[in-house]
Amino acid sequence: MSPAPPEAALTLRDRFEARLGGLVLRAPARVQLALSGKPQVRLDGQKLDPGIQLTLRTLERRGAPTLIVGAPGNNPEPAEARARVRHQARLLSLVKTEVGDVRDLEIEGADGALRARHYRPPASGASENAPLLVFFHGGGWVTGDLDTHDEPCRMLCRHAQVQVLSVDYRLAPEHPFPAGVRDALAAFRWAVAHASELGADPHRIAVGGDSAGGNLSAASAQLAARDGGPAPALQLLIYPALDLTDARTASGRMFANDFLLTERDLRWCIGHYLSGTEHDPTDPRVSPMLGESLSGQVPAIVITAGFDPLRDEGEAYANALQHAGTRVVLERSPELIHGFLNMTTAPTARDATLRLAGTLRASLALAK
Numbered sequence: 255m256s257p258a259p260p261e262a263a264l265t266l267r268d269r270f271e272a273r274l275g276g277l278v279l280r281a282p283a284r285v286q287l288a289l290s291g292k293p294q295v296r297l298d299g300q301k302l303d304p305g306i307q308l309t310l311r312t313l314e315r316r317g318a319p320t321l322i323v324g325a326p327g328n329n330p331e332p333a334e335a336r337a338r339v340r341h342q343a344r345l346l347s348l349v350k351t352e353v354g355d356v357r358d359l360e361i362e363g364a365d366g367a368l369r370a371r372h373y374r375p376p377a378s379g380a381s382e383n384a385p386l387l388v389f390f391h392g393g394g395w396v397t398g399d400l401d402t403h404d405e406p407c408r409m410l411c412r413h414a415q416v417q418v419l420s421v422d423y424r425l426a427p428e429h430p431f432p433a434g435v436r437d438a439l440a441a442f443r444w445a446v447a448h449a450s451e452l453g454a455d456p457h458r459i460a461v462g463g464d465s466a467g468g469n470l471s472a473a474s475a476q477l478a479a480r481d482g483g484p485a486p487a488l489q490l491l492i493y494p495a496l497d498l499t500d501a502r503t504a505s506g507r508m509f510a511n512d513f514l515l516t517e518r519d520l521r522w523c524i525g526h527y528l529s530g531t532e533h534d535p536t537d538p539r540v541s542p543m544l545g546e547s548l549s550g551q552v553p554a555i556v557i558t559a560g561f562d563p564l565r566d567e568g569e570a571y572a573n574a575l576q577h578a579g580t581r582v583v584l585e586r587s588p589e590l591i592h593g594f595l596n597m598t599t600a601p602t603a604r605d606a607t608l609r610l611a612g613t614l615r616a617s618l619a620l621a622k
Contacts, residue, residue, distance in 0.1 A: 351409050419441070493593075
C-alpha cells in the first residue's frame with residue numbers, strides 16, 4: 255500500500271483569497287459577471303452560472319485554465335498534476351461538512367491493501383444499518399485521492415444519510431488499466447463481505463463516483479452483472495467518462511476548451527491510463543458505453559453538467575441503460591461545468607450537489 259501523499263501547505267494568502275472568493279461567489283450575478291469582465295456565456299441554449307464563469311476567469315488570469323494539465327503547452331509529470339489538483343481541492347474545502355464519524359482504514363484491493371475512508375451520517379440520522387456508497391474519486395485515473403474528495407463524500411454522507419466508503423484505488427501511469435477497474439470491483443466485494451462490521455445494510459451497497467470514478471463505477475457494475483457475483487444496489491455516475499475512444503460527441507466538440515475540463519486534459523489522462531498496455535479503448539472495461547449488452551444492469555443515477563464535454567456520452571449511456579430495461583434517473587445541471595462536486599463554495603454547485611444527494615437518498619430507500 256502506498257503511503258499517504260504529503261499535505262500541500264496553504265499560505266495565509268491562499269486562505270485569504272479562498273475565503274474572499276467564497277464571499278464573491280455569493281454576490282449578485284451582475285457583480286460576478288462584471289468581475290469576470292465578460293457578458294454571461296450562452297451556448298447550446300444554456301446560460302453558464304455567473305459564479306462559475308467568474309471562477310473560470312480567475313483561473314485563466316492565474317495561468318491555470320484547465321482541470322489537469324494547466325497552462326497551454328504544459329505537459330506535467332503526474333506528480334506535478336497531482337499536487338496541483340490536491341492543492342486546489344484544499345482551497346475549495348476550507349470549511350468541512352460535519353458528519354457523524356470519519357475513520358481511515360485499509361481494505362483489500364485486487365493486488366494488495368488499499369487506503370480507504372469510512373464516513374457515517376450524523377447520530378440524528380440513520381447511521382446503523384444505513385445504506386453504503388462505495389465511492390471512487392475523479393481525477394482522470396491519474397490524480398485525485400481520499401483528501402481531494404473528502405468534502406464531496408462528507409456532503410453525500412450527511413445529506414443523503416448514507417455511509418460512504420471512499421476508496422484510494424491505484425493510479426496510472428504507475429498502475430495503468432486494468433488496475434483501477436480491478437480495485438473498484440474488489441473494493442465493492444470487500445464492502446459486501448464486511449457490511450456487518452461497517453454497520454451497513456448489506457442489501458443496499460451502491461457504487462458511485464465522479465468523472466473517472468464514474469467510469470470505474472459503471473465498469474464494475476457491468477462486471478458484477480456479468481460474473482454473477484453480488485451486484486450493487488445502485489450505480490451513481492456523476493459526469494462520468496464512458497467512451498475513451500477518439501469518437502467525439504457534440505458536447506465533446508462544443509466544450510473542448512474554456513470550461514475547465516478540456517480536450518488536452520482528456521487526452522493526457524487517457525494516454526497515462528492506457529500507457530504500457532495493449533488494451534483496446536473499445537474494451538467495455540475501458541469504455542463502458544461500448545458494452546456488448548447493457549441488459550441486467552442495476553438501477554442508475556446519471557448526473558451531467560451542461561457545459562461539460564462529457565455531457566452527451568453520460569446522457570447517451572443513461573438512455574442506453576433505460577432502453578435495455580434498467581431503471582434510470584437522469585439529471586442535468588445546465589448551468590454548471592465538469593467538476594462541480596468539488597466547487598460547492600459556489601451556491602449553484604452546492605444546490606446541485608444537494609439535489610444529487612436527495613436523489614441518492616430516495617433511490618436507496620427504494621432498494622429496501
